[in-house]
Amino acid sequence: xxxxxxxxxxxxxxxxxxxxxxxxxxxxxxxxxxxxxxxxxxxxxxxxxxxxxxxxxxxxxxxxxxxxxxxxxxxxxxxxxxxxxxxxxxxxxxxxxxxxxxxxxxxxxxxxxxxxxxxxxxxxxxxxxxxxxxxxxxxxxxxxxxxxxxxxxxxxxxxxxxxxxxxxxxxxxxxxxxxxxxxxxxxxxxxxxxxxxxxxxxxxxxxxxxxxxxxxxxxxxxxxxxxxxxxxxxxxxxxxxxxxxxxxxxxxxxxxxxxxxxxxxxxxxxxxxxxxxxxxxxxxxxxxxxxxxxxxxxxxxxxxxxxxxxxxxxxxxxxxxxxxxxxxxxxxxxxxxxxxxxxxxxxxxxx
Numbered sequence: 001x002x003x004x005x006x007x008x009x010x011x012x013x014x015x016x017x018x019x020x021x022x023x024x025x026x027x028x029x030x031x032x033x034x035x036x037x038x039x040x041x042x043x044x045x046x047x048x049x050x051x052x053x054x055x056x057x058x059x060x061x062x063x064x065x066x067x068x069x070x071x072x073x074x075x076x077x078x079x080x081x082x083x084x085x086x087x088x089x090x091x092x093x094x095x096x097x098x099x100x101x102x103x104x105x106x107x108x109x110x111x112x113x114x115x116x117x118x119x120x121x122x123x124x125x126x127x128x129x130x131x132x133x134x135x136x137x138x139x140x141x142x143x144x145x146x147x148x149x150x151x152x153x154x155x156x157x158x159x160x161x162x163x164x165x166x167x168x169x170x171x172x173x174x175x176x177x178x179x180x181x182x183x184x185x186x187x188x189x190x191x192x193x194x195x196x197x198x199x200x201x202x203x204x205x206x207x208x209x210x211x212x213x214x215x216x217x218x219x220x221x222x223x224x225x226x227x228x229x230x231x232x233x234x235x236x237x238x239x240x241x242x243x244x245x246x247x248x249x250x251x252x253x254x255x256x257x258x259x260x261x262x263x264x265x266x267x268x269x270x271x272x273x274x275x276x277x278x279x280x281x282x283x284x285x286x287x288x289x290x291x292x293x294x295x296x297x298x299x300x301x302x303x304x305x306x307x308x309x310x311x312x313x314x315x316x317x318x319x320x321x322x323x324x325x326x327x328x329x330x331x332x333x334x335x336x337x338x339x340x341x342x343x344x345x346x347x348x349x350x351x
Contacts, residue, residue, distance in 0.1 A: 003166075006066060007107055008127050010163035014073050014100050015131030016138075017156040018042055021080065021093070023140035024149040028080075028089040038089050045097025046104075047312040054105035054305015055186070062106035062301070063167065069103030070164040072096070077157030081150050104308050109300035112293065121290045122244025125283065129233040129240075136230065185299045190306065193296075196289055197310040199254055199345045203261060203285045205314025207232065207278055209338050210268050212319040217331045218272070228272040232279030239283025250292040251349055257281045257288070258346035262339035269335050 021028070022039070029035040057065050076096035080089060111120045139152025190197065211232070215225050243253075261281045268274025293303045318338070326334040 003063075003110075005166040006063075006070070006163045007110065008123060009159070010066065010070055010103060010167070011107060011124060012127040012131040013156055013160035013163060014069070014103055015128050016135030017073060017077050017153065017160055018096060018100060019132050019135035020139035020152040020156050021089075022136055024143050024152070027149040028084050028086055030086060034086045034090075038086065038093050041090050041093040042097035042100070043312060043316055045094040045099075046101035047097075047309065047316060049098040049101030050105055050308040050312060051305040053102040054109070054301040054303070054308070057106040057109050057301030057305070058299055059301075062110045065106040066103050067164075067167040069099045069101070069106075070160060070167050072099030072102065074157060074160050074164050075099075077153055077160060081154050081157060084150075101308070101312075105301060105304040108290065108304040108307065112290065112300050112304070117294050118244045118247075118287065118291055120244075121287055121294075122240045122242075125240040125286055126237045129236045129283075133230050133233045133237075136226075186302055189296075189299065189302055193293075193303075193306075195348050196254075196292060197306055199258070199285070199349060200289060200307060200310040201314035202318070202341050202345050203254075203258060203314075204282060204311045205318030206261060206265060206338055206342060207282050208315040208319040209322045209334075210265065210275060210278055213322055213326055213331060213334060214268060214272070214275075217326070220272070224272075228275045232275040232282075235276045235279030236283035236286075239280045240287050243284050243287050248288065248291070250288040253288040254285055254292075255346045255349050257284045258342045258349070261285075262342040265335055265339040265342065269332065 025035045025038060028038055053065050053069070072095055076092045076099060079092040079095070083089070083092075107124065108121075111117050111124055114120055135152070135156060138155065142151035142155065143149045211229055214220075214228075218225075220228075261278060264274050264277035264281060266274075267277055289307065293300075293307060296303050318341075322334045322338055325337055
């Protein structure tokens with residue numbers, strides 16, 4: 001029971017706290033440049049820490065790494081609640097990102113060792129996205145109702161304290177000998193499963209592309225944009241809960257979803273309902289990717305570290321590249337190039 005609290009409430013509270021600052025960024029930022037830096041610091045921290053976390057999970061076990069991640073998350077929340085200084089907020093967000101990066105790979109590695117790993121992956125991904133949505137919405141609502149910008153941050157910091165306490169008394173079985181740290185396993189795994197790392201970069205990165213391009217492309221009001229972006233996460237929740245209850249061909253599902261995501265990108269050119277299509281397909285892809293990777297019996301920590309790292313890499317790099325294309329040839333070309341990238345996943349995916 002303690003491990004379930006650590007796992008599921010942990011990922012929910014970590015994701016909720018990560019988005020709780022978004023509606024009140026102006027409280028911490030004296031200028032737009034600071035807003036961007038404080039927001040991005042989280043993803044930089046997560047990107048840096050997630051692969052080392054996966055590698056260390058194979059050596060020291062998942063509970064220890066999850067514990068470190070939760071402790072850093074709570075610490076960052078306390079810092080953000082007690083200080084609105086931009087430099088302090090920047091450091092706290094970076095620390096928070098490191099905490100998330102330390103938590104996710106060992107959590108997923110543990111799930112992939114379970115008999116019902118597909119169903120548990122569905123719950124995990126659903127709670128991850130639910131945390132993102134509720135963190136965003138509740139933080140904004142509480143800030144308005146209570147006239148206290150950091151009320152949401154306090155709420156989710158306290159909530160994160162529950163799985164943190166549970167992790168301090170959680171125990172896990174001895175790590176099997178085959179999973180002890182083996183530095184020689186890293187590069188062969190990168191090479192052997194290079195197509196799935198590529199699929200993670202592209203198909204997860206596309207969610208960031210449409211999120212970053214659509215506001216300026218559409219000129220829609222911020223509240224309308226918020227509904228559609230939140231709707232993308234809700235669609236992901238529906239997808240992961242649905243597909244995780246069925247036995248599917250992981251490779252075929254990734255291939256079909258990649259082609260359908262290309263269509264979703266083009267739909268977004270003419271209607272924001274494309275967000276729902278892309279969110280739903282992203283959920284299918286993540287469960288299929290995790291299902292495929294669950295068959296790697298040794299070095300699950302490394303596998304999940306690479307999965308998380310490539311996901312963050314896609315979210316960081318693809319929106320930036322798409323923005324450069326939009327500033328040059330234009331938005332239509334940027335969307336078309338993103339759709340073409342999704343098609344290349346379908347062509348390259350293999351057993």
